[in-house]
Amino acid sequence: MALTKVTSNLTSFDSLLVDSDNTNTTITIESDLDGSSNFSSGIDFVREGEAKGSRIESVRDASAGGVGLKFLTTADNAAEVSGTLTEQMRLDRSGNVMIGTTTASGKLNVNGDINFLGRIRPSGTGGNGSKTAPSICPGYDNDSGFFQPSSNVLAMSLGGTERVRYSGGDSTFTSDEDVITNFYNGAGSNTGWGGNVAGYFASVRGGTNTPMYVSHSSTGSGEFINFLQSTTSRGTISYNGSVMVYGGTSDYRLKENVVDLPNATTRLNALRPVNFDWIETGENSEGFLAHEVQAQVPYAVQGTHNELYTEDGVGEEQANLVGEPKYQQVDYGKLTPLLVKALQEANAKIEALETRIETLENA
Numbered sequence: 292m293a294l295t296k297v298t299s300n301l302t303s304f305d306s307l308l309v310d311s312d313n314t315n316t317t318i319t320i321e322s323d324l325d326g327s328s329n330f331s332s333g334i335d336f337v338r339e340g341e342a343k344g345s346r347i348e349s350v351r352d353a354s355a356g357g358v359g360l361k362f363l364t365t366a367d368n369a370a371e372v373s374g375t376l377t378e379q380m381r382l383d384r385s386g387n388v389m390i391g392t393t394t395a396s397g398k399l400n401v402n403g404d405i406n407f408l409g410r411i412r413p414s415g416t417g418g419n420g421s422k423t424a425p426s427i428c429p430g431y432d433n434d435s436g437f438f439q440p441s442s443n444v445l446a447m448s449l450g451g452t453e454r455v456r457y458s459g460g461d462s463t464f465t466s467d468e469d470v471i472t473n474f475y476n477g478a479g480s481n482t483g484w485g486g487n488v489a490g491y492f493a494s495v496r497g498g499t500n501t502p503m504y505v506s507h508s509s510t511g512s513g514e515f516i517n518f519l520q521s522t523t524s525r526g527t528i529s530y531n532g533s534v535m536v537y538g539g540t541s542d543y544r545l546k547e548n549v550v551d552l553p554n555a556t557t558r559l560n561a562l563r564p565v566n567f568d569w570i571e572t573g574e575n576s577e578g579f580l581a582h583e584v585q586a587q588v589p590y591a592v593q594g595t596h597n598e599l600y601t602e603d604g605v606g607e608e609q610a611n612l613v614g615e616p617k618y619q620q621v622d623y624g625k626l627t628p629l630l631v632k633a634l635q636e637a638n639a640k641i642e643a644l645e646t647r648i649e650t651l652e653n654a
Contacts, residue, residue, distance in 0.1 A: 320349075333361075346376055359384045491606075537624075555632030558587045581619035584626075591625035594618065 320332045333348030348361040363376040380390045387395035391402035435449045447455040484494040496502040505515050512532040518525045526539040543549075562584060566577050585592035596619065600612040 552628060552632040555629050556636045559629055559633040561587050578623075579621060581621050584621055585619070588626060588629055591622050593620040593622070 320334075331348055331350045333346050336345045338344055345364040346361075348363060349359070350361055360382045361378050362380040363378050365376060378393070380388065381393065382388055383395060385395070387398055387400065389395055389400045392400055394400065435451075437445065437447050440446055440453075444456065444458045446453050446457070482495050482497045484492075494502045507513050507515070512530055514527050514529040516528040518527065524540060527536075529536050529538065562579060564577065564579060566575070568575050581592050581594070582596040585596070594617060598617040598619070600609065600615050600617050602613050604617075605612060
């Protein structure tokens with residue numbers, strides 16, 4: 292069956308059925324204009340007794356960039372009666388889709404609010420394929436947007452430079468193209484900051500500038516940083532109105548089996564104060580060797596003599612330190628009780644000698 296022309300005597304029908312044995316069945320709307328002319332033809336959707344309600348229109352117009360298809364609707368009921376149609380979307384001959392705009396700068400062009408954007412797949416890569424250029428660009432800059440550089444990684448680029456990366460629960464913010472992949476461990480040179488849901492936080496600033504700035508909005512005393520284990524406070528950094536106080540928990544209600552410190556003078560005399568140069572800077576200084584202090588005041592030293600980092604003993608931010616020295620640390624403040632007690636013992640001996648001398652002089 293072939294339907295070649297509808298006469299003027301056939302003005303309306305409820306439905307049109309095209310039943311063909313051909314592989315490709317089409318309905319053709321043909322214009323008698325020559326091939327050099329601009330033309331438009333379309334299908335109107337009309338409610339009986341009223342003007343056009345909506346239209347699908349095919350357009351060839353050199354001045355409009357060779358538009359392919361236009362989709363038009365009425366804006367409201369009043370417009371439907373008057374026959375006023377407003378273009379809502381167009382598809383040009385290059386395959387560009389325009390919604391709310393007549394200008395194409397890419398395959399999908401939207402002017403207006405988008406309440407939900409489902410999925411845009413990079414061309415030729417599938418849903419999770421690699422892509423070096425942004426997959427979703429908000430506009431203005433084709434080098435700025437969201438992209439997926441590898442599986443299970445989502446990144447954001449600004450002006451062609453990666454700034455934010457989400458990977459395996461981590462989020463990283465950087466100021467250059469090389470991201471901080473394992474959070475700053477003292478060996479890296481990238482600048483930026485980041486944190487993850489596991490509790491890691493990294494802050495890296497160029498040169499010797501301050502990497503962290505903590506401030507109160509007012510003056511007077513107050514805490515700046517509180518260190519806790521679970522909900523139990525272990526220490527604070529605070530200001531008491533005149534000086535900074537670096538305090539660890541020392542309340543008597545947390546202690547038992549309290550006795551006076553014995554043999555302070557003997558233990559103090561066993562310590563070896565030394566003068567030395569730092570290998571890294573060559574700077575001359577004075578202090579102690581950690582393992583020697585540990586023998587007399589073990590609670591003042593952190594770490595083990597000649598210890599190395601092992602795979603079982605490092606977190607993800609120190610993975611590249613396996614096999615490297617894990618240096619001991621001395622808390623010089625922990626020597627204070629020993630110093631005070633040794634001074635008290637010395638004062639007691641001095642007072643005893645003074646009393647003896649006074650007795651001999653008065654004899």
